[in-house]
Amino acid sequence: MRAQKKSAPNNERLAEIYRAAAQIILRKGYDATSVNDIANALGMTKAGLYHYINGKKELLFDIMNFGLSELDEEVAEPARAIADPAARLRFAVAAHARLVTRGQGAITILVDEITALTPPQQRKITQRKRAYFDFLRGTLDELKAAGQLQDVDTTAATFGLLGMINWLSRWFRHGGALSEEQAADQLVRIAFHGILRPARLKAVDSSQ
Amino acid sequence: MRAQKKSAPNNERLAEIYRAAAQIILRKGYDATSVNDIANALGMTKAGLYHYINGKKELLFDIMNFGLSELDEEVAEPARAIADPAARLRFAVAAHARLVTRGQGAITILVDEITALTPPQQRKITQRKRAYFDFLRGTLDELKAAGQLQDVDTTAATFGLLGMINWLSRWFRHGGALSEEQAADQLVRIAFHGILRPARLKAVDSSQ
């Protein structure tokens, strides 16, 4: 009935292919990356690569799902085990940030290339992203209920958090001024306490 | 000696072309947008469009420069006239955020598609972005010198700020829960004071 993988190819090799493809797509962008580019990087030909993949879009889709699974396993699931919402959020932001900086990451790709997918694929990816977003916002909602949150909209705050974290991939460089841990720590500080020292001399918020 | 525009085309029409092209590229991405797409959106043919532009890359380059000029004129220059660094930063963050949400924007494009340019073009754009970045970080440095800043790295904080602002283009929708002004205000709040209320009951940071 429907097209399927003709055989059961080596799974380790497949993971290598995902990793290599993710790196190239991350650097050049999905559209600017040809299947040939990926094949060459793996030391094979395009026809040879097609032994493993079912199409360029499906490859991208698989990589994105791989990235989302990483996010679930290394950030969301461990975080869910933390009862205190502030500590949970602190862990999630730091772990997510480290995942971005550590990559070579498939996670970063799914930030940029959603439009390249078919609509059904987009829906699936968007749904998984949404679940992660809801997890973060839920934690903020808990904090709000406990009176620990500033007077901010939790949706906007969650997007702000994600913006800072995802932006890391644009500026963080290994061997730069900040280590991965330092970068993650900086993000947590800024997200939690902002950049300004609490000023009590000037009524800058709350009223009006 | 070198290729030049064969004539002096109507400047208003050229601006229309930039605006239309920016919108499409913003929606579909540079590589996925064909010159034909842009021409059709303008009700003309590809050959007709080439009367105005010198190539696809140069069109992108021009749009990016247009966006950077907008940023200079509407954010950086007015901000520079503000003496107080906190007020200056507040204005810059809010104005920049509004520029992102108001667009239809050429500003957003230059966030994503730098790699599509030729290396010399990339250098010019990166240089202009760098100037803006330095302006923001300089303001943070002033705040630090005045003892008004949290204990954060000004470079990381500037990138954090830009991450939140640029991320707006991914989630902000007109007619959504937040107006442009509300979104800008939320970003300022989060950037300045963070998401957590200053806790004095629990030593959550500083040590360890």
Added chain:
DNA sequence: TTATAACTACCGACCGTCCGGTCGGTACCA
């Protein structure tokens, strides 16, 4: 007032190139 030259704003048809994808094979290993 009108002939005409010059210029702007386009278009239809076309070109070379590269891309995603296919197909029929082959070498190798179990």
Added chain:
DNA sequence: TGGTACCGACCGGACGGTCGGTAGTTATAA
């Protein structure tokens, strides 16, 4: 003997870009 891992050659189509036009408008000048 059959499955896995690949490859060379090829295909149709889309893309960026070019070229030789043409319709319309303005400038000039007799």
